[in-house]
Amino acid sequence: MRGVRSTLVWLAAIVAASALAFWLGGYATDVYRKMLIWVALALSYNFLFGIVGQVAFSHFAFAGVGAYGVVILAHKLGMPFGAALVLALALCALLAFIVALPSTRLEGFYLALATLAFSQLVIVVISEGGDLTGGTGGIANYRLPSVFGYAIRGPWYTVLLVLLVAFTLWTLRRLDYSAFGRACRAIRDNAVAAAAMGVDVRRVKVQAFTLTSTLAGLAGIAYAYIDNVINPPVFGLENIFLLLFMVIVGGSGSHVGAIVGAVFLYLAPFVLEPIVGHGFLLVFGVLVVLTILFRPSGLAGLLNRRTARGTT
Amino acid sequence: MEDLLELVVSATASGCIYALVALAYLLILRPTSVINFAVGEWAATGAFIGVAILTPLIWPRLEGPYWLALLAVPAILGVLGWLVEALTVRPLIRRGASVTSSILALLGVLIIFREGLTLLFGADPLPSPPPLGFKRVAFGPFAGGSQQFLIIGVTFVLFAGAWLFFERTIWGRAFEAVALNRRAAALMGINLRLVTTLAFVSGGMVAGLAGLLMSPLTSAHYMMGLPIAIQGFTALVIGGVGRVEGALLGGLVLAFVEQFGARYLPIPSGLTLGFPFVLLILFLFLRPSGLISPREAR
Numbered sequence: 001m002r003g004v005r006s007t008l009v010w011l012a013a014i015v016a017a018s019a020l021a022f023w024l025g026g027y028a029t030d031v032y033r034k035m036l037i038w039v040a041l042a043l044s045y046n047f048l049f050g051i052v053g054q055v056a057f058s059h060f061a062f063a064g065v066g067a068y069g070v071v072i073l074a075h076k077l078g079m080p081f082g083a084a085l086v087l088a089l090a091l092c093a094l095l096a097f098i099v100a101l102p103s104t105r106l107e108g109f110y111l112a113l114a115t116l117a118f119s120q121l122v123i124v125v126i127s128e129g130g131d132l133t134g135g136t137g138g139i140a141n142y143r144l145p146s147v148f149g150y151a152i153r154g155p156w157y158t159v160l161l162v163l164l165v166a167f168t169l170w171t172l173r174r175l176d177y178s179a180f181g182r183a184c185r186a187i188r189d190n191a192v193a194a195a196a197m198g199v200d201v202r203r204v205k206v207q208a209f210t211l212t213s214t215l216a217g218l219a220g221i222a223y224a225y226i227d228n229v230i231n232p233p234v235f236g237l238e239n240i241f242l243l244l245f246m247v248i249v250g251g252s253g254s255h256v257g258a259i260v261g262a263v264f265l266y267l268a269p270f271v272l273e274p275i276v277g278h279g280f281l282l283v284f285g286v287l288v289v290l291t292i293l294f295r296p297s298g299l300a301g302l303l304n305r306r307t308a309r310g311t312t
Numbered sequence: 313m314e315d316l317l318e319l320v321v322s323a324t325a326s327g328c329i330y331a332l333v334a335l336a337y338l339l340i341l342r343p344t345s346v347i348n349f350a351v352g353e354w355a356a357t358g359a360f361i362g363v364a365i366l367t368p369l370i371w372p373r374l375e376g377p378y379w380l381a382l383l384a385v386p387a388i389l390g391v392l393g394w395l396v397e398a399l400t401v402r403p404l405i406r407r408g409a410s411v412t413s414s415i416l417a418l419l420g421v422l423i424i425f426r427e428g429l430t431l432l433f434g435a436d437p438l439p440s441p442p443p444l445g446f447k448r449v450a451f452g453p454f455a456g457g458s459q460q461f462l463i464i465g466v467t468f469v470l471f472a473g474a475w476l477f478f479e480r481t482i483w484g485r486a487f488e489a490v491a492l493n494r495r496a497a498a499l500m501g502i503n504l505r506l507v508t509t510l511a512f513v514s515g516g517m518v519a520g521l522a523g524l525l526m527s528p529l530t531s532a533h534y535m536m537g538l539p540i541a542i543q544g545f546t547a548l549v550i551g552g553v554g555r556v557e558g559a560l561l562g563g564l565v566l567a568f569v570e571q572f573g574a575r576y577l578p579i580p581s582g583l584t585l586g587f588p589f590v591l592l593i594l595f596l597f598l599r600p601s602g603l604i605s606p607r608e609a610r
Contacts, residue, residue, distance in 0.1 A: 055412060102597045109347050109415050113545065114596045117589035120542070124586040237538065241419065248416060279431055285423035292417040293403055 014166050021158030029158060030226070035266045036161040037223045040168045042246045042262035043255060044215035047172050049244070050252030051181065052208045053188030055112040057240050058099065059216045061119030064235030066092050066217030067224040068126055068133060075142040076132060082147065085221065092217030093210055100209035104202055119240065127232045138231025157225065164222050168215055173255060175211075184208055188253075245288045251298025260299045314455075321456035321464075323571040324564065325529075328467035331563025332522035333544025334551065335474060338559050340515040341548075342491040343507050346401060346414045351519040352541025353425035356534065357392065358385045358520030359527035360429055363438045378443035385524045386517035393516025396421055397509055405508065422537070430534045440527035459528045466525060467560075470518065474556045487511070546592040552602025561603055566591060 024032055045059045069088030073079045079087070103114045126133045133139065144152060152160055175181050183204045186194035195201050224230050242265065250261020265284060272280035291298055336351040362385055363369055365376040400417045444458035451461070478484035489497040490507050498504050522540075523532075530536060543566060551562025566588060574584040595602065 053412075055416070106596060106600075109412060110596060110600070113347075113549070114593060116542070117546075117592040117596075121586050121589045121593075124583060124589070128580055128582040241423065244416070244419065245423075279427060281423055282427035282431065285420045285427060288420035289400055289417050289424070292409075292413055292420070293400065296409070296413070 010166065010170070014162055017162040017165075018159040021155040021162070024158075029155070031270070033158055033161055033226050034223075035263060036158070036165050037219055037226070038243070038246065038262045038266045039259050040161075040165045040219040040222070041216055041243055042250070042258040043165070043168045043172055044212040044219070045243050046247045046250075046252060046255065046258035047175070047184075048208060048212040049247055050254065050258070051176060051188065052184040052205065054104070054205060054209065055109060055244075056103075056115040056209065057112050057237070058115035058119045058122075058213065059243060060235045060240045061115075061122040062092050062096060062213040062216040063220030063223065064122055064126065064230075064232075065095055066220035067230045067235070068139075069217070070221045071139050071142060071224050071230060072132060074145065075139070081145045088221060089214060089217055092220075093214045096210040096213035096217075097206065099213075100206040104205035104209060116237070119235075120237070123232050123236050126235075134231075136232060138229060140229040143228050144225040161222055161226075164219065168219070169255060169259075171215070176255070180204065180207070185253075242284070245284055248288055249284075249291050249298055251300030252296075254298070254300040256303065257298050257300030260303070264299065317453050318455060319571055319575060321454050321460055323567045325456070325460035325463045325567075326571065327547075327564035327567030328463050328560075329522055329526045329540070329563070330543050330547040330566050331560045332467055332470065332518055332525070333540055334548040334559035334563055335471070335556065336515045336519035336522065337544060337548050338553060338556065339474075339487075339518060340511045341553060343487050343511045344401070344405075344414075345411045346418070347545070348418050348512075348515065349415070349541050349545075350396070350418050350422040350425055351515060351544065352537035352539070353422050353429070354389055354392065354516050354519035354537075355523030355526070355540050356429060356532065356537040357425060358389055358523030359440065359530075359532035359536065360433050360438070360523075361385050361388055361520070362524040362527055363433075363440045363532045366441055366443075367438075369433075369438065381524060382521075385520045389516040389520030390513045391516075393512040393514075394509060396516075397512035401508065401512065402505070422541075426534055426537055433532070433534070435534060437531035437533040439531045442528035457529075459525075463525045466521070470521070471556065471560050474518075478556055483510075542592075543588055546588045546595075548602075549592055549595045549600075550602060552604040554601070555604050558602050558604040565603070 020032065021029065041059060041063065048054050048056060048059070066088050069091045070084050073084035073087055074081050099115065099118055103111050103118075106114055127136045129135065144157070176184075183194065183199045186197065186199055187201055187204060191201050220235070223234075246261040246265045247258055248261070249265060250259070251257025268283075269280045272283060276283065295301055333351055333355060336354070337348065340346055340348045340351075362381045365381040365384055366378065368375055396418070400421060401414045404414050404417060442457070442459040442462075444462060447458055448455055449458045449461050476484075478488060486497070486502045486507055487510075489500065489502055490504060494504065497507075522544075523536075526540075544563075547562035547566045548559055549562065550565050551558030551560065569591060570584065570587050573587055574581060577584070
């Protein structure tokens with residue numbers, strides 16, 4: 001009975017989020033689509049940061065690898081789109097695995113520094129890639145090809161993004177409620193105790209890092225066809241700070257928190273900018289500090305008192 | 313040859329700036345285990361305060377003397393460091409939150425400082441006048457801008473001071489003791505709270521001076537903080553997080569690799585921007601203790 005009900009809830013949410021796509025105008029559609037990308041990225045980042053407790057700064061770099069990978073393979077090298085998609089994802093997974101192997105050995109915040117260096121290197125490489133990556137100007141003038149004669153355009157592309165978010169959330173929830181998810185939370189709370197209970201800490205960390213980074217790559221691929229433009233700054237450090245802030249303010253470790261945090265911080269500038277101009281980032285900084293100081297469970301903790309007690 | 317010697321001077325000066333930022337990290341990291349990324353923004357703040365004092369930016373027709381900037385920057389940054397510690401790190405330590413919480417809160421502080429600077433001083437770079445003018449100076453075969461020699465001189469004085477502090481004073485010993493074992497140090501009667509506060513105050517002062525010193529070469533710009541924060545940290549990892557000498561050595565190594573690599577290696581100049589990151593990755597993975605190993609407990 002519960003299974004049926006939760007399936008219905010999922011369907012209703014997907015239909016509602018998709019229906020919105022047919023009702024929104026041009027500018028609002030653009031805002032809505034990018035918000036969905038942020039939500040997808042925040043969900044996977046939250047798994048790595050909030051549930052496994054690993055602070056990594058490479059999430060956007062992997063989104064960049066996915067986006068650049070698919071565009072270069074499909075549009076510069078002329079591969080069939082399906083093959084380009086699979087190959088770009090495989091590249092993300094492989095690269096994430098290679099980065100994770102040595103990085104997850106690093107203690108505490110040193111993982112953040114190694115991944116920060118990696119993501120800056122990715123930016124340097126794509127900025128200097130010449131014709132292949134379009135240098136600092138990026139790549140433009142390509143569009144999503146039709147697959148089996150179907151061209152996904154207009155609101156249907158937004159529906160695809162809704163499905164991407166749903167798929168990300170579904171995958172991460174499944175993992176969270178499995179033995180793997182419990183191992184992840186055990187590592188976050190006390191890695192030594194987790195190891196003593198028989199959790200292979202390194203292995204779980206590498207798996208979680210590879211999986212969440214590949215999901216970031218998938219979101220990056222979806223992003224590449226929103227404006228049909230990609231350029232280096234999008235995948236740089238500025239956005240990873242914002243993503244981290246979204247997860248912290250939303251409530252790290254909570255899927256609902258990641259969604260709420262992403263929606264809240266993504267939409268806040270539209271309200272704040274007319275009032276305080278560019279100062280909205282200052283407001284975000286204050287918000288993050290206040291959240292860490294006074295409400296570590298974030299907005300999700302405000303919404304649900306029970307989760308507030310569950311995660312500290 | 314002249315070209316080479318000039319490059320040596322320029323690399324040494326840049327290395328000294330990295331070393332000062334690395335020292336600011338180290339002063340905070342050693343006793344508290346907190347990596348404070350906001351030191352880059354503190355350096356930027358120092359640069360902007362310097363410009364505000366030295367040029368008629370805030371008070372028209374009033375150009376303050378350099379000694380005033382040299383005193384005011386560390387004083388103001390010391391107070392700001394104390395405020396940051398008192399408002400963010402101290403409550404978190406008191407609550408027993410993890411070190412990561414403090415580090416993440418300081419990332420919020422980083423954004424607050426950077427956006428605060430943008431609101432106060434605008435987004436355009438502000439040139440900062442070099443105190444000794446634009447003339448070239450030569451010491452034997454070594455020639456360079458006067459500011460470069462000023463940077464080198466001040467840095468060596470500051471490092472000598474820091475070295476004496478850690479090696480010769482009781483307070484330096486207390487810092488070291490807290491770094492080696494917080495709990496044991498507290499049991500020995502060392503005031504942990506005071507050491508933490510002093511760590512942030514001194515870190516702020518050193519970072520501010522680094523920003524003031526570098527500003528004539530780079531101008532004061534609101535985006536200057538993050539790159540210098542990354543370079544300073546890379547310098548610290550190269551040299552080793554345990555010792556004052558490590559910060560200086562790491563800064564010099566990083567700057568020499570950057571500048572000599574950019575000049576003599578046959579690769580596109582854009583790719584040389586990646587050098588610090590390659591060095592950071594190599595050292596984190598292959599030699600996490602850095603070039604100079606930390607002293608063992610005695």
